[in-house]
Amino acid sequence: MxxxxxxxxxxxxxxxxxxxxxxxxxxxxxxxxxxxxxxxxxxxxxxxxxxxxxxxxxxxxPRSTPTYAWQRPKAPPTPITLEELQAQKLAAEARRRGQAERAAKRRRAVLAEQERQNVAVRAAQAERDRIWAEARGSGT
Structure with a gap:
């Protein structure tokens, strides 16, 4: 052949x-x-x-089938213990508390800035009221 x-x-x-x-x-x-x-x-x-x-x-x-990492079966996951579950829960609560504290601190800073601005606005308004009252009192 x-x-x-x-x-x-x-x-x-x-x-x-x-x-x-x-x-x-x-x-x-x-x-x-x-x-x-x-x-x-x-x-x-x-x-x-x-x-x-x-x-x-x-x-x-026959060709051998290639072995790739993703073709191997995954090992079964180890079950989570009660202690690990409680530790995760405590960590999540601590994280939430920290976030709440940081948010409260930011809110306090914003409120303090607003109060400073309000004091300035009130002082300016009081000055305008005083000037208006003087002008009104002398004009009558």
Whole structure:
């Protein structure tokens, strides 16, 4: 038998697949004709080429499946203990308390600034009231 170049083997395998699994009779006939042409180019009949293709695939050693980290099964999770659960709960409460304290501190700072502004506004209003009262008292 003649050794085939890899491209011819690949083309023959594709044509053979079309010959066997074509959707319509026309596709299957076209696949058979193409497979026959490829076999004839190699100096073989279609039957000889099919035997050569099946013998090679049967004698070829099977490929090992690649092992990837994500293909390995995960280890079952260890159950959480009561102590760990209580520690998580205490940590969450402490975190919430800290957040509440920081928010209260920010609110106190905002309220203090507002009070300083209100004092200035009240002082200015008192001055305007005094000036108005003086102007009114002297004008009567």
């Amino acid at each position: 003649t050794a085939w170049p890899p491209l011819d083997r690949e083309r023959f395998a594709k044509c053979r697949a079309l010959m066997e699994r074509g959707a319509t009779p026309g596709e299957r006939a076209a696949g058979r004709a193409a497979a026959t042409r490829i076999a004839a180019a190699a100096g073989l009949t279609l039957a000889q080429a099919e035997r050569a293709g099946t013998v090679r695939s049967e004698t070829a050693k």
